[in-house]
Amino acid sequence: MSTLADLLAQETRDGDLYDVLPDGRLRCYACGHECPIPDGAVGVCKVRFNEGGRLRVPWGYVGGIQCDPIEKKPFFHAYPGALAYSFGMLGCDLHCGYCQNWVTSQALRDPAAVAPPRRASPDAMVKDALRSDARVLVSTYNEPLITSEWAVAIFKEAKAAGLATGFVSNGNGTPRVLEYLRPWIDLYKVDLKSFDDRHYRELGGRIGPILETIRRLHSMQVWVEIVTLLIPGFNDSVDELRRLTEFVASVSPDIPWHVTAFHGDYKMDETPDTTPDMLMQASDIGREAGLKFVYAGNLPGRVGHLEDTRCAACGDTLVARTGYRIRDYRVTPNGCCPSCGTPVPGRFDAQFVGQIASRPSVIRLR
Numbered sequence: 001m002s003t004l005a006d007l008l009a010q011e012t013r014d015g016d017l018y019d020v021l022p023d024g025r026l027r028c029y030a031c032g033h034e035c036p037i038p039d040g041a042v043g044v045c046k047v048r049f050n051e052g053g054r055l056r057v058p059w060g061y062v063g064g065i066q067c068d069p070i071e072k073k074p075f076f077h078a079y080p081g082a083l084a085y086s087f088g089m090l091g092c093d094l095h096c097g098y099c100q101n102w103v104t105s106q107a108l109r110d111p112a113a114v115a116p117p118r119r120a121s122p123d124a125m126v127k128d129a130l131r132s133d134a135r136v137l138v139s140t141y142n143e144p145l146i147t148s149e150w151a152v153a154i155f156k157e158a159k160a161a162g163l164a165t166g167f168v169s170n171g172n173g174t175p176r177v178l179e180y181l182r183p184w185i186d187l188y189k190v191d192l193k194s195f196d197d198r199h200y201r202e203l204g205g206r207i208g209p210i211l212e213t214i215r216r217l218h219s220m221q222v223w224v225e226i227v228t229l230l231i232p233g234f235n236d237s238v239d240e241l242r243r244l245t246e247f248v249a250s251v252s253p254d255i256p257w258h259v260t261a262f263h264g265d266y267k268m269d270e271t272p273d274t275t276p277d278m279l280m281q282a283s284d285i286g287r288e289a290g291l292k293f294v295y296a297g298n299l300p301g302r303v304g305h306l307e308d309t310r311c312a313a314c315g316d317t318l319v320a321r322t323g324y325r326i327r328d329y330r331v332t333p334n335g336c337c338p339s340c341g342t343p344v345p346g347r348f349d350a351q352f353v354g355q356i357a358s359r360p361s362v363i364r365l366r
C-alpha cells in the first residue's frame with residue numbers, strides 16, 4: 001500500500017529555489033534550514049527531495065481549502081472584513097509541540113496526523129476564490145515557505161484576477177525565497193514564537209533567520225503583522241516579551257503585534273491555558289516598547305478594547321471587533337482616521353463593503 005509520502009512524491013515538479021553544490025548535493029533555499037540534500041534524500045520538511053540531481057517540490061494539490069474571515073489569519077490592518085480564501089499544503093520545517101494546525105503541518109512526521117491531499121490547479125482555485133467573494137488568497141495552515149513555487153504559481157493568477165495575496169508563516173525564510181516571493185505577495189503574517197534562540201532550537205529552528213525575514217519583508221514594503229502565541233511557562237516572561245516587542249518596534253512601530261491565547265493542544269495538552277489577564281499584561285509590555293497597534297486574540301469579548309483598531313494619534317476607534325466579527329468600521333476611503341486625519345498603516349480598500357464572513361467555512365473545490 002502507498003504511504004502518504006509516496007503519494008506526495010508523485011505530486012511534484014522541479015523547483016526553482018536551489019543550487020547544485022560541488023559535491024553533487026542540492027542546497028535548498030526555500031527556508032532558513034538551507035538543507036544540503038544528497039541524491040535520494042528529503043529535506044527537513046520531508047516534502048522537497050533530491051531526485052537524480054534535481055530538486056523536486058510539491059505541486060498540483062492542496063491539503064485543505066477554507067474560506068476564513070481575514071481577521072482569523074490574523075490580519076487586522078489588511079482589508080478588514082474581507083474573506084480570505086485560504087489553502088494549506090502538507091508538512092512543516094519546524095515541529096512545535098503545541099501546533100494548532102498539526103493535522104496538516106505534521107502529516108509527514110506523525111502517523112496520527114492524517115490529511116489526504118486533493119488535486120488542485122491555480123486557475124480553478126482563483127475562479128473558486130472569486131466565486132466565493134474573496135478579496136485575498138492566502139497560503140496558510142502548514143508552513144507556506146516550503147511550497148513557495150506552488151504558491152507563486154497560484155499568486156500569479158490571483159493577482160491577475162485582482163486579488164491580494166498573503167502568507168501565514170513561521171518566518172523562517174531566506175533572502176532568496178523572499179526575493180522570489182516579492183513580486184507576487186502583498187501580506188505576510190509572521191508567527192514570532194519566542195525571543196530566545198534556545199526555544200527556537202527546541203522547535204527545530206533558529207531565531208536569526210526569522211528576525212532577518214521580518215526586517216527584509218518590511219523593507220520590501222510587504223505588509224507585515226506579527227503574532228505571538230503566549231504560552232504560560234514557555235515565552236511569557238516579562239524580559240522575553242520586552243525584548244521581543246522592542247525588536248518589532250525597532251523594525252517599525254506601525255507593525256501590528258497580536259498576542260494570542262494558547263489552549264492545550266497536540267503534545268502540550270497539559271500546559272495551562274492563557275488567561276485574559278496574561279494577554280493584557282503582555283499587551284502593556286508591547287505598548288511600552290513603542291508599538292502603536294497591539295491586539296489580544298483568541299479570547300473574544302474578554303480583553304477590553306484590545307480587539308479594536310484605534311487611531312495611534314487621537315485614540316478614536318477605527319475598527320471595532322469582537323473575535324472575527326466587525327462591529328463598526330470608520331476608516332475613511334483614503335485610509336485615514338475620520339476624527340484627526342492621521343493615516344492608518346496597512347492595506348485598505350476605498351470602500352468598506354461590509355463583512356463577507358465572520359466565521360470560517362470549509363469548501364469543496366469545484
Ligand code: SF4
Binds near residue numbers: 031033043047
Ligand atoms: S524547505 Fe527548508 S526544510 Fe525543506 S528542503 Fe528546503 S531548506 Fe530544507
